[in-house]
Amino acid sequence: MTDTRPSPVGASAVAATQPDASAAGGRDCVLRATDLVKRYGDLVAVDGLSIEVRRGEILGFLGPNGAGKTTTLKMMSGLLAPDAGSVEIDGRPVRAGALHGSASVGVAPQEIVIWDSLTCLEQLQFAGMMYDMPAAAARERATYLLEVFGLEGKARKLGKTLSGGMQRRLNIALGLVHEPEILFLDEPQAGLDPQSRVLVREYLRSLRGRMTIVVTTHDMEEADKLSDRVCVIDHGRLLVMGTVAEVKGRLGGGELFEITVDADVTEALLPFLHRLRPTCTLSADGSTLSLASTQPAEAVAEVLREVAGRGLLLVNLRARGATLEDVFIDLTGRKLRE
Ligand SMILES: Nc1ncnc2c1ncn2[C@@H]1O[C@H](COP(=O)(O)OP(=O)(O)OP(=O)(O)O)[C@@H](O)[C@H]1O
Ligand SMILES: [Mg+2]
Known part of the structure; x- marks a missing residue:
């Protein structure tokens, strides 16, 4: 085999106090x-x-x-x-x-x-x-x-x-x-x-x-x-x-709302929610719209108005905690990597 395991490297104590997110935050x-x-x-x-x-x-x-x-x-x-x-x-x-x-x-x-x-x-x-x-x-x-x-x-x-x-x-x-x-x-x-x-x-x-x-x-x-x-x-x-x-917590303070309707949200709902874009993260999965916002009450109310206004049937509305997958997809997108 080719040994790609590393050899030991040297040591002595050091502390770090850089303020940015990648830093150890003052910890050892x-x-x-x-x-x-x-x-x-x-x-x-x-x-x-x-x-x-x-x-x-x-x-x-x-x-x-x-x-x-x-x-x-x-x-x-x-x-x-x-x-x-x-x-x-x-x-x-x-x-x-x-x-x-x-x-x-x-x-x-x-x-x-x-x-x-x-x-x-x-x-x-x-x-x-x-x-x-x-x-x-x-x-x-x-x-x-x-x-x-x-x-x-x-x-x-x-x-x-x-x-x-x-x-x-x-x-x-x-x-x-x-x-x-x-x-x-x-x-x-x-x-x-x-x-x-x-x-x-x-x-x-x-x-x-x-x-x-x-x-x-x-x-x-x-x-x-x-x-x-x-x-x-x-x-x-x-x-x-x-x-x-x-x-x-980066996504809507850690809480997401899922709004399920009786239609494909990508076509029937998402295009009409652009005014929410600046303050919301929206994603569609079939008939379910996921919404994360720092002002969720207003945003959900707006979506529900749109649902009613377009004659769609609200099938389900629920809140759930954001997952790492939600954040990962939000940060890196849905596109497959070559
Ligand atoms: N020896 C190499 N020669 C040429 N390109 C390389 C080599 N090793 C990695 N790459 C390229 O560098 C990029 C990063 O590769 P890397 O293996 O670090 O990704 P990764 O995040 O570990 O991916 P994965 O989740 O698929 O393991 C890729 O585009 C890969 O094709
Ligand atoms: Mg890898």
């Missing part, structure tokens, strides 16, 4: 990425991204396909050199391919990286020893992680004989084996069954405060359950960053 900042840029030919994959990660938090790193998440994670974890900008962990610069240091970084890459010819136990033990763990300690840790990830029955099986979801779990365990200070997980939940999702989520939650975790996922519910803070990036730029509640 373990990682600071500043003005990161990565180009592939003409394509700017990461376009001046600055992010601060708080010590001990779980940061959900969100964005559409091709937004630049994996590229950013690779630069933050020292696997890829940025074209411009810098990354510091504990105040020390991360240099791509750096070999030695005292703090450590763990990575579970999006592409599963395991050794075909080693058993599960050997993989984890070997990975621990690559990080200078004594053989016995690495074996003990390997045995523990196999149990954590429900793979104890596979200890003596070759990695390549595991199912896809089991390989994914082993891939996560490999990033954790040396108890890194910061763990980067690139879509750790991809391909996992519901039981495994819960298991992985609960284990990661149990590490909160002890380990800093930056995790990408396309599952907005998972991001909601797992993360302390989230950020959304697109086209290599930061769109929003904050606690899950803060980010949801």
Whole structure:
């Protein structure tokens, strides 16, 4: 295999007090990425991204396909050199391919990286020893992680004989084996069954405060359950960053109204609501209009007047909390990425 797991990088305490949303908000900042840029030919994959990660938090790193998440994670974890900008962990610069240091970084890459010819136990033990763990300690840790990830029955099986979801779990365990200070997980939940999702989520939650975790996922519910803070990036730029509640609160203070009528709202209603546009976020899904506004009472009344005026039948009206998916779609649009 090609080992894309990073080597340890250096450490010393540093605090951050920048006021913008990407900053650690005065909290202890373990990682600071500043003005990161990565180009592939003409394509700017990461376009001046600055992010601060708080010590001990779980940061959900969100964005559409091709937004630049994996590229950013690779630069933050020292696997890829940025074209411009810098990354510091504990105040020390991360240099791509750096070999030695005292703090450590763990990575579970999006592409599963395991050794075909080693058993599960050997993989984890070997990975621990690559990080200078004594053989016995690495074996003990390997045995523990196999149990954590429900793979104890596979200890003596070759990695390549595991199912896809089991390989994914082993891939996560490999990033954790040396108890890194910061763990980067690139879509750790991809391909996992519901039981495994819960298991992985609960284990990661149990590490909160002890380990800093930056995790990408396309599952907005998972991001909601797992993360302390989230950020959304697109086209290599930061769109929003904050606690899950803060980010949801961007849409109508966190409350949405759904108005269902007896017609397709895209044709029958939406074109006649343009005067609401400046203060409202409106979206259509079949016969349901979703509305978020800082002045919801007036906005809903206006929609209902339009419904009545156009001779439409009101089928349902309900309020619900905004979800991360609502915010994500609002920020990044409905268009598929090439
Ligand atoms: N090695 C590479 N060579 C050329 N282009 C690349 C390379 N790696 C990534 N890209 C491009 O950079 C952009 C960002 O890719 P990246 O993998 O960081 O996105 P992502 O947010 O992780 O997407 P996904 O959700 O699909 O994993 C994409 O347009 C991608 O095609
Ligand atoms: Mg990716």
